[in-house]
Amino acid sequence: MKQIISIQYLRAVAALAVVYHHAFENHLASDLRPYAFGIWGVDIFFVISGFIMWVTTANSSTTAPLFWRKRAIRIYPIYWVALSIWIICRFIAPDRLANVDVTAKTTILSYFIIPHYHSVFTKHVWPILIPGWTLQYELFFYLIFGLALSIVSRPLRAAAILACLAFLAVVGCIVEPANALLTIYTDPLLLEFGGGVILGIIYLRGRCLPRWLALATVVFAIPVLVINEYLFSESRRFLFLGVPALLAAFGAASLEPALARRPNAPMILLGDASYALYLFHPIAMGLVAAIWPRLVDNSHPASFVCVAIGASILSSIFVHVNVERPLTRWLSEASVKVSSQISA
Template identity: 35%
Template sequence: MSTIYGIQYLRAVAALGVVVFHAAERTGHHFAIGAAGVDIFFVISGFIMWVISERRPMSPFSFLRDRVQRIAPVYWLATAVMVLGGLAGLFPNLVLSPTHVLASLLFVPIPSPSTGEIWPVLVQGWTLNYEMFFYAVFALTLLLPRSRRLLVISTCFLLLVGLGFAIDTDNALFSTYSRPIILEFVAGMIIAELWLRGRVPGGYAGLVLIAIGVSGFAALAVFRLPFDEFVLGPLAVLLVVGTLSLESRGWFRPRGLPMLLGDASYSIYLWHTFAISVVVKVCARAGVDLALSAFLAVLSGTVLGVAAYVLLEKPLTRRLRPRIAPKPLQQAA
């Protein structure tokens, strides 16, 4: 699919939001709203998958192979670093178990022996459990006529969320995949369908939508209001729709740094916590001011993520990319 520059810019913003969130958390500051970068990522993911399936039809197997090759190798490397660091005693709070490590590598949500939370070894990898679940369901819908896919996956996810409210259970799989946050993928697909049909609002409406979204996030941050996916999801949708509205009017151009950060957003998301942990510890021992420590943590986390993208993710993706284009799946419209 051709690059949608506004979406790349938004990916950069989402990744940096998560970086600032973790840096603030480690330095005694408050920026919990930065975690909303995940909600933006989920809406964007639904959007991209729907657009890709429209512009580059493929079989379920080819789709899943492409997604696994894109997501898994770098994540496995980051998880391996966590495991090796844990074995070496670098992460004293990390409790390792073979079952938990294997489940983490296979994107299966189970409680962590370290905290009891449903987190993988690399904590931020919890979002990838949702991504892989979404990809699996999306792949199955590729067997259906295009006209039915959105309805089927929307119905499936709505039923799961409904069951989540109706059934009280400690089962990790069920409690994970029945959270309302999965509806953000559906929202992204709906936005993509509107985009493909040329039905996104005009440029000035886009500015209004972005202003409302940014104001909503700012209000949550400034007044420290409670929030969850019921609040963050709609705000993320406003940002994505507003960005696409401006994109349709040619407001975005491929600028160097924002595009690089957008391209590197996945690696930034995976690797930033390693740099933050090191920088915060070094700054604490050196007596560095907490504000400066937070800034250095954000900067180092971002730089490490970009370096990982250039040195690891990009070469791996190029190497694993199929040399022969996948055969399109033939089906009725």
């Protein structure tokens, strides 16, 4: 399928928002912590995921096993690389958590991305590599979406996906489960994937906002996300961050005809590398934080933020080009060969 330029740009913006937030959250930039924002990048990612899954499968005959295999190849290998490096770094240079969260149990659960409560931040269902918490939602959505692919009728397929997500969200609001698995699998955040599916349906039907309104929607949605981040509660995250994230995605997708005429290569590259940026930026920031006090005193938190963000971007592009892309290509080709041999 032809690359959707507007979505690549939005991926880049979402990843940069998360990186920006974590740069300010690092203890070396604690003086600037009130200026930290960007967690809404995750909400944009969830909307994009629902959108892309629908757009890429709506007109194909993809089966559930093939869909899940492709998703596994996309998600797990580079995540395993990032998680392994993170754990090794933690043992070489123990951080303020004193490695208490790296145990045999949490390591196994983290590698398989099975929801579990963090050993230190006990109220959060987080793996050892904390940004991986979003992958718990992604994989569960892929499970639901893959099962729905057996429904031939696209309207019924969409209805089944949306009904399932809505049902789980309602259950989560009513029951408020304490179990880690159920906490994730009944979280109203799942509705953001459903919003992306709806957006994908609208996009494939060729219905979009006029260019001026699309631009206004994006310009309006991003500041709303920034403001709402300071106002929202976790129980209402879908309303405060999910809805404006959906508006931002709708506006961006509506601008596709204009943006596709003159693609911006650096933004497309950053969009391609957004997953690597999301996973590897804690490692890059950790290394910068370890070196920084030896080079510069901590009275320059703004400088640290700039260097940490720059190091995160450069390292993620390197990882994407030299590790993620060739590894994904090799595994995809290998899986095709294995499948053909089995079918033969």
